[in-house]
Amino acid sequence: MLRTQVCEKLEIGVESDYFGLRVCPASGPSRWLNLRNPLDPHRIPGRRLDLRVKFWVPPHLLINEPTRHQFYLHAKLDLIEGRLVVADQEVARKIIAYIAQAETGDCDVDVPPTHIYEECDKIGPQGEKPEDHMEKIIDNHCEIAGMRASQAEYRLLKEISKLESFGEELFFCKPVTQTNNAHNLYSHLLYHAQQVEEPTREDVDIDGSGTVGCLATGQSGAGCGCRLSTSVGVGPHGIVVYRPACNGDQDIGVEKQSIMYTAIHRAQPLRRNFQLTYLTGEGHEATLHVKMATSGQAGAVYRAVTERHAFYCCETVRSDVTEQFIRDLKGTIASIFNDATTLGRRYVFDIRRTCREVHDGARRAAHAAGREPRPRRRSSSGTEHMSRARSRSLSGGGGAAAAARSRAACAWTALWTRCSCRAGTSSAALTAPLDASVVPCAAAR
Template identity: 85%
Template structure:
């Protein structure tokens, strides 16, 4: 029995065979949550109790000895903008994880107006319309960390209430979508941080991002970097702490590497007494990376600079496992966001334990003790196309089942008979072009921006989302089909 914790602390119990792999456990969880078509966005995380934990390799067998208490966390592993998510349950899980990262400080909002909008959307999704006399203060207090670091403006709560009142009537799903839309514009969206030193009360993502925002007005051009960069994560780095000579912002941060959708970012806080920053951050896109590999505690990277020269970058982590995890994150995120498909040299890369190494001496094809390094199966494009095809097949199956249900013939007046006859003549005497909602009138309305034609003019105003792709409808437009599309069985009914 495995206990899977969702971002809202709801725990699911999953039964798995002793020799099953992590992918089977994830698929059972996603089946319960109805997100199976887009399960590739998610992963299972082992909570170590101290620090952010580690991602479970889903292609390897579940090892109870390496998972404390058999507890795992369901988390979003690959972040994408909300308009790429096809199913509503998937957007809801993304929202739960986004709210958790916002309230715990792993996502930092630099602007007060944006922070207030996000808090208002969260309150609307959690409690509905705002009552100005009794606002949901418990939600506002829960979102206390959302926003820039420092003292909050005096009218902070009043403006949140004003925003909350302005969006009265907004549906829960729409409010969750707006939260995801706001965070997708953040600079740190989808970025996973790997600190060289252990994560603690001062050395964490919240303090790092706030440190960069604090120094951004004073920051100048980065200093010239050496051609051979070696970053020792075990050294004392960061700003001057309180109590020391000189002035500083008081944080104690280590160098860390952020791995995001577009590349890696090396953060090196190094402030002096005048609060001037030396090297704020160094961005290296995936297209510039030549090679990367872990070597014990070092993560070694070779990349091409803007001048066209190849430069190395060595980052010394606190443990060898952290260097291996950083290498895995760089490889998997690059394959997911930038590649058309996952290459075989990524899917087939594996290591062996001692027994497997001994067995491979006599039989190189032996699978004993084999443990895969990466567990990525599909790229971002492939996941989106797979989910879209699954949604289309489901909608088609529902429409087909509904079309073959026997419907009693209604006695209608002359006006209704004319309307029914006109509907049949528009569809050519068949149901090929019939509205997929009422199955009576002909399809004559296109939804925007998805541009699907599935409804008639009477049913279209009642749809909030496209019945075919489930995307949000921003506008609709009446269309006129050509006469040749009204033909059915080479005939046209004419009155």
């Protein structure tokens, strides 16, 4: 497999399921390559594929140091290019200091790495910066003197894992432009944070063909200067529908509707529409229709919802996800005579293992290689706390120590406790039977 070969070169093969290959054309939205299907070089603009993190997890779930380093590189890129927005200025300064420490080492007060600070200028709230902004970044950088590069990378990943948009992939109903992008959307949310509410709507039909927003003349006066279309964010715990409802006359922010995976009954693409059936907070069944720009985008949202639900929420990937496929014309004709033929078969979903399975597999591989992962030491106080806990467990006998180790090994699941399989919703609920006349081939690319 192409992804496996690339990850083996980078020494991240045992945790390659976190990554994917992304096609980034010069115009139009980028898309994830389905690596279970034959690779068609003619459908790859410029013959270039980008290795990117597809499934984001907190850094304490990553076993190998090279994997954490790749997560750091991709997180830094998302921060600088505005796909990941930091709301708090103090947190942004810490992140910039961690990047500088990882890239240049300890700070020299006489000659600080200002080129790194300027490169990271887009991290944090935009607009006019305070006069002491640069001085505080230098102070933060000096405070972490002596920190290893790997520790700085870990701290950065820990900070971004607390962000609300961490691990969320955005799909815009209108093409992405300089004004209609992730950075402007999250900045818009921050600008109108006091007015954002969770609407309770049922049977919603959303046409995302138009763009609305604040005054298009910039951040002077009322408005944040953005022009946004409706977008769908698919994250680790569910989906979020962002509806910009702002104009130059009246600022009313962005309507934001969150739907957890446990509430979803059925999802499917219908030409250009993405349709979702779910339960409201009152227990009523409702339907959400979002009209995307193309049928391929609708299929991409459907694929993202199903794959992320399976990865983050389920114990294992069910066969009705792994075996779901469509056929091209040649395969359809061949299937008339032999229904079991694999000719022209293209799989819809590119997922084989869940988050739990990837983590367990990486731990087994590390144990077999004789390097059982150990908890990372955060600080001296954390080390003292661990020493006291170890002393208590030893004094409590071998059985207590074994139980403590067992609890520690399973504690990683607490952050992603959204398992709809246990809540009565199986992954099959998200996988509507596909028909070649309904589901676009773009969903299986």
